[in-house]
Amino acid sequence: MQKYENVTIFDHPLIRHKVAILRDKNTGMKEFRELVEEITTLMVFEAFKDVPTKTVMVETPLETTEQTMVADNAVTIVPILRAGLGMVNGVHTLFPTARVGHIGLYRDEETLEPHEYYCKLPDGIENSVVILLDPMLATGGSAVGAIDLLKKRGCKNIRLMNIIGVPQGVETVHKAHPDVKIYVSTLDRQLNDVGYILPGLGDAGDRLFGTK
Ligand code: PRP
Ligand code: URA
Numbered sequence: 001m002q003k004y005e006n007v008t009i010f011d012h013p014l015i016r017h018k019v020a021i022l023r024d025k026n027t028g029m030k031e032f033r034e035l036v037e038e039i040t041t042l043m044v045f046e047a048f049k050d051v052p053t054k055t056v057m058v059e060t061p062l063e064t065t066e067q068t069m070v071a072d073n074a075v076t077i078v079p080i081l082r083a084g085l086g087m088v089n090g091v092h093t094l095f096p097t098a099r100v101g102h103i104g105l106y107r108d109e110e111t112l113e114p115h116e117y118y119c120k121l122p123d124g125i126e127n128s129v130v131i132l133l134d135p136m137l138a139t140g141g142s143a144v145g146a147i148d149l150l151k152k153r154g155c156k157n158i159r160l161m162n163i164i165g166v167p168q169g170v171e172t173v174h175k176a177h178p179d180v181k182i183y184v185s186t187l188d189r190q191l192n193d194v195g196y197i198l199p200g201l202g203d204a205g206d207r208l209f210g211t212k
Helices: 013-023 029-047 085-092 141-152 167-176 204-209
Strands: 007-009 053-059 064-070 075-081 102-107 114-120 129-133 158-165 181-187
Touching: 013 029, 013 158, 013 181, 029 085, 029 158, 029 181, 029 204, 075 085, 075 141, 085 129, 085 204, 102 141, 114 141, 129 141, 141 158, 141 167, 158 167, 167 181
Parallel strands: 007 181, 075 102, 075 129, 129 158, 158 181
Antiparallel strands: 053 064, 102 114
């Protein structure tokens, strides 16, 4: 996967440690939610070394100094509902004033095709870097659908962040949208015959929100 210029697979022991706990079927909802946020923060910290900045003047107790800060509206966060919601706080930890758009997609359990049921994006999103969030990248259908919607709204700079992906999903998104930067914390083996990631962590939305 690293063969693609726009695909980054994180191989950091701190992330691997947290993902191992996340996978464990005995990890409860509260810890699962906290880990999803923490992993997201670690990924965003690494992936946004090139975040747009602005120059500001700051008065210290001793003198005035030229400093660098993150540009206004530099990024917009867009979670794919539902499970992407679990990653939003992890981005807000680093970009506390970032606005949030929402894209609602669910996978048909039989066909695995994504179906859109909601889309609300902030004005001006097309001028910012979009951080598209979904913990799971399985067939890639949901991510491709969400990116299609964002591009229809004029978004030109989109970064997809997933906690767990499989090669099939990464390739599908990359082929459909080679300009989109894809960041996956951990690449798993394969999908099973009903579209779940192996070894994976099960259903991310259910584990985040306590549903079945
Ligand atoms: C899950 C997950 C992704 C999607 C990934 O959502 O959160 O959005 O499946 O699968 P794909 O790559 O094959 O499209 P799901 O449709 O189960 O909805 P939920 O988040 O509401 O549970
Ligand atoms: N969605 C999930 O929540 N888990 C998977 O393994 C695949 C898709």
